[in-house]
Amino acid sequence: xIEVKDIYKSFGDAHVLKGVSATFEKGKxxxxxxxxxxxxxxxxxxxxxxxxxEEGTIAYDGKIYDELSGDEKRNLRQEMGMVxxxxxxxxxxxxxxxxxxxxxxxTKQSRPEMQDRVDFVLRRVNLVDAHHKFPSEISGxxxxxxxxxxxxxxxxxxxxxxxxxxxxxxxxxILIDNLIQEITEEYDITTVINTHDMNSVMEIGKKIVFLKNxxxxxxxxxxxxxxxxxxAVTDFVYSSELFKKGSPDVYRGKELEARSLKNEKSS
Amino acid sequence: xxxxxxxxxxxxxxxxxxKKPTKWRIMRALILKEIDExxxxxxxxxxxxSFFIGGVVAIQTALNITxxxxxxxxxxxxxxxxxxxxxxxxxxxxxxxxKVGSYITSxxxxxxxxxxxxxxxxxxxxxxxxxxxxxxxxxxxxxFIIAIAMYVGIFGGWFAGVFGGFSTSADFVTGVQLxxxxxxxxxxxxxxxxxxxxxxxxxxxxxxxxxxxxxxxGKASTTSFVWTSVVIIIINYVLTQLMLG
Numbered sequence: 432x433i434e435v436k437d438i439y440k441s442f443g444d445a446h447v448l449k450g451v452s453a454t455f456e457k458g459k460x461x462x463x464x465x466x467x468x469x470x471x472x473x474x475x476x477x478x479x480x481x482x483x484x485e486e487g488t489i490a491y492d493g494k495i496y497d498e499l500s501g502d503e504k505r506n507l508r509q510e511m512g513m514v515x516x517x518x519x520x521x522x523x524x525x526x527x528x529x530x531x532x533x534x535x536x537x538t539k540q541s542r543p544e545m546q547d548r549v550d551f552v553l554r555r556v557n558l559v560d561a562h563h564k565f566p567s568e569i570s571g572x573x574x575x576x577x578x579x580x581x582x583x584x585x586x587x588x589x590x591x592x593x594x595x596x597x598x599x600x601x602x603x604x605i606l607i608d609n610l611i612q613e614i615t616e617e618y619d620i621t622t623v624i625n626t627h628d629m630n631s632v633m634e635i636g637k638k639i640v641f642l643k644n645x646x647x648x649x650x651x652x653x654x655x656x657x658x659x660x661x662x663a664v665t666d667f668v669y670s671s672e673l674f675k676k677g678s679p680d681v682y683r684g685k686e687l688e689a690r691s692l693k694n695e696k697s698s
Numbered sequence: 699x700x701x702x703x704x705x706x707x708x709x710x711x712x713x714x715x716x717k718k719p720t721k722w723r724i725m726r727a728l729i730l731k732e733i734d735e736x737x738x739x740x741x742x743x744x745x746x747x748s749f750f751i752g753g754v755v756a757i758q759t760a761l762n763i764t765x766x767x768x769x770x771x772x773x774x775x776x777x778x779x780x781x782x783x784x785x786x787x788x789x790x791x792x793x794x795x796x797k798v799g800s801y802i803t804s805x806x807x808x809x810x811x812x813x814x815x816x817x818x819x820x821x822x823x824x825x826x827x828x829x830x831x832x833x834x835x836x837x838x839x840x841x842f843i844i845a846i847a848m849y850v851g852i853f854g855g856w857f858a859g860v861f862g863g864f865s866t867s868a869d870f871v872t873g874v875q876l877x878x879x880x881x882x883x884x885x886x887x888x889x890x891x892x893x894x895x896x897x898x899x900x901x902x903x904x905x906x907x908x909x910x911x912x913x914x915x916g917k918a919s920t921t922s923f924v925w926t927s928v929v930i931i932i933i934n935y936v937l938t939q940l941m942l943g
Contacts, residue, residue, distance in 0.1 A: 481816060505822045508820065509822050513816075513817065513820040515813045519812060519814050535723075536720070
């Protein structure tokens with residue numbers, strides 16, 4: 432579980448986070464949503480330790496990050512997996528090399544042991560024939576799977592995903608969402624996903640934190656989001672691709688489900 | 699003020715490069731890869747340039763000797779001194795700032811733009827040690843290619859002098875051997891080692907701390923070339939004053 436208490440982060444005169452508090456639960460897919468510029472990415476980077484908040488605390492299973500020693504921070508980093516928006520695969524390495532990289536860096540396992548683990552995680556993300564391909568030789572969806580495989584290869588306690596399905600077609604996006612949810616539940620990971628995709632919200636939003644202008648505007652689940660009276664949230668929800676005319680068929684079921692939840696609330 | 703901040707950031711970067719080293723098994727592979735890219739990959743262009751510059755130095759020296767009182771072996775002497783003292787260590791380093799420096803800035807800059815450096819940091823890897831340290835170690839071999847550049851440059855001078863009819867082979871060889879001061883080689887190699895460190899770290903600094911997208915990677919490469927060249931020229935002056943002055 433990750434507990435964030437009242438964090439502030441500024442860049443010069445730009446106050447990006449203005450006292451955000453939230454709790455991200457274990458074994459659940461926790462979503463951070465909000466419009467562009469709402470502070471989602473900065474918030475995620477604070478959780479990752481890439482940015483240091485000026486005020487407030489972040490506790491990982493009770494351990495407050497700022498109170499840890501350098502070695503403890505490094506050990507904690509090794510318990511985190513991250514799926515970047517653009518996958519961030521090392522383009523000089525093959526798929527296998529990318530997935531094996533954290534193990535080579537931080538474990539003393541033998542080559543066959545590492546190979547077994549790489550084969551296992553690549554099978555887990557449904558990639559079986561791509562071991563020796565370079566990132567530039569595979570599709571965007573496959574790159575995301577490799578990034579997920581690399582993120583889970585060290586059995587992380589915390590998994591962070593920044594816009595995991597941006598740039599993917601709707602069907603592949605749903606596959607990636609489901610894969611992240613399955614992995615979260617299977618390995619009991621605290622997963623935090625940064626997204627503005629309402630389809631993801633519908634699919635895997637077990638816990639949702641809505642940010643607006645650097646503040647937490649709303650918090651709830653994917654069922655509750657369609658029943659809220661918060662105008663900022665409803666504006667965000669109903670301006671999404673999911674509810675636009677001519678949106679892909681794959682969204683149709685989700686749209687009807689959302690509308691029925693909304694009707695359920697009004698009746 | 700910005701320049702001071704950049705110098706400070708550069709010093710902090712250099713300190714970070716030597717902290718929390720990467721596993722030796724991985725580092726060894728990275729160093730060998732960098733030797734291949736930075737040293738072996740630069741050998742061809744430096745041999746080519748050295749040969750022709752050596753030839754040009756010999757021809758221009760010969761053409762400027764108009765007085766019968768000046769001995770012809772001065773062509774060999776001037777070629778040797780120019781190549782060993784300045785051309786091989788300094789001029790070659792400026793060329794390397796273009797070739798190797800741009801490569802280092804653009805490769806690290808692209809990793810920054812595509813979040814590969816963030817990925818390393820999130821994993822708990824010291825990205826500066828992982829990316830920059832192997833380059834510094836690989837460039838410790840830089841004096842070897844400069845030694846080759848010295849040899850080829852003097853050979854180019856002999857070739858142009860003899861086959862262009864500007865000097866006899868015996869005169870040229872006499873000039874090359876005349877008043878040879880071994881410390882000049884030491885001076886040249888000390889300069890080369892300092893330049894090697896500059897060639898590895900300044901372009902890395904520009905790549906590592908760049909912000910923006912693909913266009914900015916190109917701009918960072920250009921800026922890196924300019925600053926690497928400027929620093930090499932200033933350090934060249936300082937070292938020459940200290941060691942020969």
